[in-house]
Amino acid sequence: MSHQPCAVVGVGQTHHKTRRWDVSLGGLVREAATRALEDAQMDWSDIDAVVLGKAPDLFEGVMKPELYLTDALGAHGKPMFRVHTAGSVGATTGIVAAHHVETGRHKRVLAVAYQKQSEGNAQFALGSGRGGSLGAGGAFAPYMRSYIARSGSPLDIGPMVAVKDRLNALKNPYAHLKLTDISLEKVKESPMMWEPVRYLESCPSSDGACAVVLTDEEGGKAAAAAGRAPAWILGTAVRSEPSTFPGRDPVTPQGAFDCADDLYRQAGITNPREQLDCAELYVPFSWYEPMWLEAHRIAEKGRGWKMVESGETALDGDFPVNMSGGVLSSNPIGASGLLRLAEAALQVRGMAGEHQVDGAKVALGQAYGAAAQYFSMWVVASSLDPFGR
Amino acid sequence: MASDDIAIIGWAVSPMERRTAKSEQQMLFEVVTDAVDHAGITRADVDFTVAGSCDYVAGQAFSFVQNIDAVGAWPPKRDSHVEMDGAWALYETWVRLLSGDIDIALATGSGRSSTADPALIYPMEMDPFYLAPLGADAMSFSALQARALLDAGKVTERQMAEIALRSRASATSNPHAQVSGAFDVDAALQTDYVRAPLRKHDLPPITDGAACVVIARADKAREICENPVWIKGFAHYSELHNPGMRDLLTSPSTTLAAKAAGIEEAPVDFAEVQAAFSHEEVILREALGLGQDTPVNRSGGPLAANPVMATGLVRIAETARQIREGQGRRGVAHSTSGPCLQQNLVCVLEGDAR
Amino acid sequence: MTAPSAGTVEMTIRFPYKRSLGPVIGAFMTGLAGQQILGIRNGSEVMCPPLEWDPKTGKELDHGALVEVGPAGTVVSWTWVPKPSAQHPLDKPFALALIRLDGADTALTHAVDAGSIDAMSTGMRVAPRWKAERQGHITDIEAFVPGEDPQGLDDSRPEEPVTMMPYNAEIPYTLPIAVNTARNAVALKEKRLIGLRCPVCSRTYAGERGFCPIDTTALTAEHEVQLPQTGTLTNYTIITPVQYPGQTETEPFARCMILVDDSDLVIGYQPVIDLPVEQVRVGVRVKLVWGDGDIEGWQPTGEPDVDDPDLVNRIY
């Protein structure tokens, strides 16, 4: 075994917006990467390798953009690696980068993920240019109807998640949507876009990037000694499964359970609800919060919505979810997964600012992609042995 | 062998065709089936899969998603995808196996280059402000690099033709070659340029194809395979993008990758390099430190078959095959991406001592 | 071995992109609109075209350190394009060249309109030929021409800084049609609904599916089954259309999951006919309505609804 500890010592992201027309493509990824390097107190020259992730190249019309962005990300004379696993790609990017450190290939790896949706038209791209495009909301709406039916959830739960995440976003300086007057009524009055999903229960389309600096045990300990808390990676897991087959249940996909089980085993977690202090989950549509709470064994089957209803998943609740405001508040698709991992890291480092969960020591970051069939997750902690194993 | 060593235990290369009627899914189904069979295992034994493919080659966003039906992802599998040549997919599987908790992984590379005009696709991978809007494609940049070599006296047009001749002549014995057979160099040098100074013989064919390589950790490799081919070193490096800002006479990232992969630790018996344009072999030979007597691309190389997104993985499979068939004990495989050899990967393979 | 050919389908990816330029590329493009070519200082060197960063180290450059270069320069390398593509800047044979402009240390890639390959050589001197209508784009220089003297000089200068750039990529693809897709299309033309039943697990898939992903089994003609053209609506969404290039819908429309009778096949995201959106519900019995060579949608049969609480979970 050559599995060595790996720590997050730098996190950076852009201000996410509908259109970041103030920056070039290179400028956008550098804005995130520069912040991550500053956080890690490193320079470009300190980085040994770069891993880049983003969703389809057709969105911006730049094929294999790792080529163009090699020098923008200081990777001249270094390894540059490109990942693409649909919506989960940002998280997979962080995980692939972590493997490079955990296996001793490199000491310091920069993971960067981005999307500049304003350069093209995602709705158009998803529909391959044809009319009557379902959009991601239309594709996922039946899943949510099924969840509501089987769980007996009150219909207010989706809107409650939408309000909670937008309130959290008000505390996050980088979040895209800043809906200061958000309320349950406002969400319920917003247009029904993909019944049962309303406009304000769906994610925006954002330009943005996220970057994370990963380092080995020595680097993590050095950061800690210098008073800059690292986030130690306790485990990483990925799973994929086929899009469709008769009997596939996309509400509780087997891949989601398998991925979480693998992750918890690595992290020494037997009771996720108790041992995790908070979670940053990929929730592009409101109902995905209770759905993932169940499909990742944080809530028992049919009880995810109760965690929402009781306020447990609010920022001041017992199990905060999507402290950053989540995908519902910022969605640069390719970066969204890495933003989830990054927020989990910020929380256990105690560096989440106004959206900090008091005393967070162990956090889950998760992303999913395509027809709820790609899963990527990590658990990070403020120490290498938070459960005293 | 140390317990951390990893070996190639099986591989498969699809037929190489100018235009296949098969879907990418079908090509992948066949190479994965053949590769796991070659390794003496089943899909169920594979702990991790990584695919290398490209949406712009496939002509569809998220084109890789449907491919997992054919690779096999049930029960749900550890799986990833790179928008890079399958050689980089194999690199990801190799790094993952180094973690030590899983034993067997496979990587695929697949592409149907026939689906659209390369002159229209490849400008899309260039600088989106300064290069793509000029329609500057990979072949044009290769020609600029070839001209730089000619001007510097590092190669002649005849030597370029001779490289192509040697490649296609040796491809005659390769069942996976699309273009093979000797040709008359003098006559070839009389033909028109396609992109001066490149003539038709200097260019790779347009190829549809796929490849799959299966690797395992040492203990497992020994258990299921009589003659594993060991991955002695594996590395890739990139360079700044714009060819106008680089020295086009050398490939420093190839040299970096070769050194990191330990190429200098022992003499190399042969090489398979992704020299899709004849003159690139000259640059790569020098960058890899290979002497003129070291055989390069006995398979014919990309000049005989160039399945984009799989060409690099085919080099690795070919290197493994030649080692297993006793044509050398230590071989080096190379892959590249981007204009003028921007990004390069080197994999050093060895058979057991005989 | 060559697979049986089922023909090909033509398809063009045509996307209108608009790129934001940022401070340095924006200044360069603004310069072009005003017939000025700018480089950027990078240590003791000048880079043209300019980048925001030092490409060798990634360090941010002083974005204000722009200097005019050229307009003439020297060809460092060149190739000849005898048959230009639709994406090329000229529609007649031309050279694509690396040009080191006077005062710059790196080379700009651009076209040289030399008339003939015989007029091209490494080391030759070239100067820009400006377009009359300039928008702040790399093709504001129509091409370089042999000699020292720029052509097409005028007094036109941009009124506003250029900050955006349009990019229209158009790639026509010819994609092979998979055998199952072709066979399914024939069946649809004959108004037959076919499925493919996996010989291993007996699941039934839609007629064009290539593989059973459960046991990675290839599905072929021998697995074809004729399916009844009736079913039950299991789940749905009502979509309020958003406008985007190519959108054809203006009113809310339903997309429904249909469990086909006598099988375990759910056909996803189907249109419904004669069922107003407010009446779409789980359990409606429907029959297939044929359009021109394809399924037009599913229409209520008038039978009583199926009352099964698990039905809504049959998304696939």
Ligand SMILES: [Zn+2]
């Ligand atoms: Zn089956």
